[in-house]
Amino acid sequence: MPMYNGVAEAPRGNSPDGPDQSKGPPPRDSRDLPSLMLSSCYPITLKFMDVGYKVKFENRNKGSNIKRVLGCAPKISDQTQERTILNGITGMASPGEILAILGPSGSGKSTFLNALAGRIQSSSFTGTILANSRKPTKQIMKRTVLVLSEGRGLYFGKGSEAMSYFQSTGYSPSFPMNPADFLLDLANGVCQTDGASEREKPNVKQSLIASYNTLLAPKAKAAFMETRESGAGSYNSEEHRSSSDRISMAAWFSQFSILLQRSLKERKHESFNTLRVFQVIMAAVFAGLMWWRSDYRDVQDRLGLLFFMSIFWGVFPSSNSVFVFPQERAIFLKERASGMYSLSSYFTSRIVGDLPMELILPTIFLSVTYWMAGLKPEPGAFLSSLLVLLGYVLVSQGLGLALGAAMMDAKKASTIVTITMLAFVLTGGFYVHKLPPCIAWIKYISTTFYSYRLLINVQYGEGEKLSSLLGCSLPHGSDSASCKFVEQDVAGQISPAISVSVLIFMFVGYRLLAYLALRRIKA
Structure with a gap:
């Protein structure tokens, strides 16, 4: 179950909390760039410390009817038990990294992702989740998305552009699939090479790195430099509001x-x-x-x-x-x-x-x-x-x-x-x-x-x-x-x-x- 926190390398020279957003107008939308590269302009460092979660359930074995009539069966309140789903999970996802959460069915992967997305508000949830060393705000949550694996969920990204990137590197899936899953397969060296021997199979990881440096990195850096230059000048509140309104x-x-x-x-x-x-x-x-x-x-x-x-x-x-x-x-x-x-x-x-x-x-x-x-x-x-x-x-x-x-x-x-x-x-x-x-x-x-x-x-x-x-x-x-x-x-x-x-x-x-x-x- 892959979780993405940016796909382009974070620009150097910034503080751990990301770029200074206290002054200057907000970044302008680069419509000519794929949505996969926009995270380079909004680097987010995600930290999670001692994340834990327990669920309460009642024991179905509440005794026979005769025992309950005679008062020998334990009280219902005594039969409530807790089961630990998450226990002391600590880690960090930095900009430009791909973090994969692996585990068998029922191990708590979805629960953990729901916790990171802020969808668990129960008192049984413990731990700390920080985005750029602060509690996630609404603005931060708007820049992230949790893609559901079931149902008919929507993803407001450009999957077709992601696939076109893979095709430009020489790799494309043989059947329609989630770009995130396909990228995870490629990162693990799983690819389809018809008629090629073991010696002729390319080094997928090195090919992806070289393709990124050649195709995406220059555009991402150019977009980031344009963002920095647009924020370097004097700040105008009217321009700020009008730009925000246009983006919204x-x-x-x-x-x-x-x-x-x-x-x-x-x-x-x-x-x-x-x-x-x-x-x-x-x-x-x-x-x-x-x-x-x-x-x-x-x-x-x-x-x-x-x-x-x-x-x-x-x-x-x-x-x-x-x-x-x-x-x-x-x-x-x-x-x-x-x-x-x-x-x-x-x-x-x-x-x-x-x-x-x-x-x-x-x-x-x-x-x-x-x-x-x-x-x-x-x-x-x-x-x-x-x-x-x-x-x-x-x-x-x-x-x-x-x-x-x-x-x-x-x-x-x-x-x-x-x-x-x-x-x-x-x-x-x-x-x-x-x-x-x-x-x-x-x-x-x-x-x-x-x-x-x-x-x-x-x-x-x-x-x-x-x-x-x-x-x-x-x-x-x-x-x-x-x-x-x-x-x-x-x-x-x-x-x-x-x-x-x-x-x-x-x-x-x-x-x-x-x-x-x-x-x-x-x-």
Whole structure:
């Protein structure tokens, strides 16, 4: 299990604590150099002294049930034991060195690396870990990374550039592998030389040293000298802040880009799996057949279709998105604990990556159902209905994300989102108009209510044309049941501008709640 603390030789003449960072602007990012060489500009000397760690466990042999009843079995507190995982480990890793921690499975290698990375905060941990003779700070931790061997962990390095370096030296793996593992193999003299005899095999170690001195060392030294020269002049606080801001923003966008690519690759298979696409298409076809070429004056039938769309595209996206964060909890905590990215870059990449995936299926659904059901045959009406439906889908997705992030338990979150959507549907305005005062307030936080009112407004406006067709403007016409139905379900209640404003507020608010819920999780 290799642990790297820089790959280039540390510049001579510095104190053991590394270069003086008390004055001068921070080093500028050398984008033309591989990330493997950047550690030469930030030398870190890592020391660990008397590192120890113990875990507590309970002895399973707690005596028989009869002994416990008679009081002969020892107390549970007496059965708690400690097992030593790490004991008095002391050492140092200097810049430019490669330190390999070797041992059989279960010997504590991963635990030791977690301790060095600051991921063990238990009272059972003892010892001292120093970076440049001080306790590791946030700035130091941002310059280090713990690459996990399991899961789908991210590594914000340039592995392809590392492989290109190996190829330039005449060595390259015969199959894709971790550059760190390949370098460790080469350092131990393990390499593939097809058709070469023992005498013809090169000295791998000497070849690597010569290649480094020829290829990487000049660039590393040039980058370091440029850093020293940039810090030799007078210090300007405004330049310092602007340079730091540029570096921070560049790092943020780099994290965002990589996380977005991963999110798109994952969500592509989740959003467009065969069963989900089949479900949406069949729902669209069945709805189109049920309301096939419905008449404009069949108000109740058409309102039933509009409310069905509100139910389906409220429950469907919220039920799917509620699992997003609970399913990623384990890998999210590991990556965040290693300092691989900021929470804002992770959350933004997830939100942006979900947008195109969530909008394609409802577009297909409405394109099929709208024209089969014979709804208002105007392109403007169709586009307006599509915008309302897509906005409603994004709001419902945000609701699922917020509940999932707050619960971080898939079963609990799924139950809560089902109950919430049930309340929203029942108070959405189709089943009951006069709600009991104790629950009437739910209507005004119901996403279904606002989307349903907007879909009605697209088809019937304020209901003047429909009232004229039904003769509601004639004497005694307003007393008919159909006219009362139009007055209650089609006309009035709430203006479209208010409905749009509330849905926009919900779109932002639910995602903000999800972000705040993720922030409270300790990495």
